[in-house]
Amino acid sequence: MKRCTRCLYDESLPNITFDENGVCNYCHIHDQLNLEYPTGEEGMNKLRAIADQIRKDGRGKQYDVVVGLVEALIHPI
Numbered sequence: 001m002k003r004c005t006r007c008l009y010d011e012s013l014p015n016i017t018f019d020e021n022g023v024c025n026y027c028h029i030h031d032q033l034n035l036e037y038p039t040g041e042e043g044m045n046k047l048r049a050i051a052d053q054i055r056k057d058g059r060g061k062q063y064d065v066v067v068g069l070v071e072a073l074i075h076p077i
């Protein structure tokens with residue numbers, strides 16, 4: 001059975017493909033997400049920059065943020 005050279009996925013997984021180095025498409029998706037949404041210090045810096053931008057854009061406006069909440073009530077029978 002063909003297996004990814006980087007992770008544990010094998011060819012039994014739906015829609016899996018392998019590149020010329022035997023690395024699966026899910027590893028490539030993971031790498032792409034890591035670039036777009038970094039974690040650690042880099043991710044924190046990115047988050048701070050977004051928060052700064054929100055504060056700047058909200059200056060002088062009535063509200064700072066909108067928070068969406070859904071409340072579910074469960075009634076005992």
Ligand SMILES: [Zn+2]
Nearest residue numbers: 004007024027
């Ligand atoms: Zn993989």
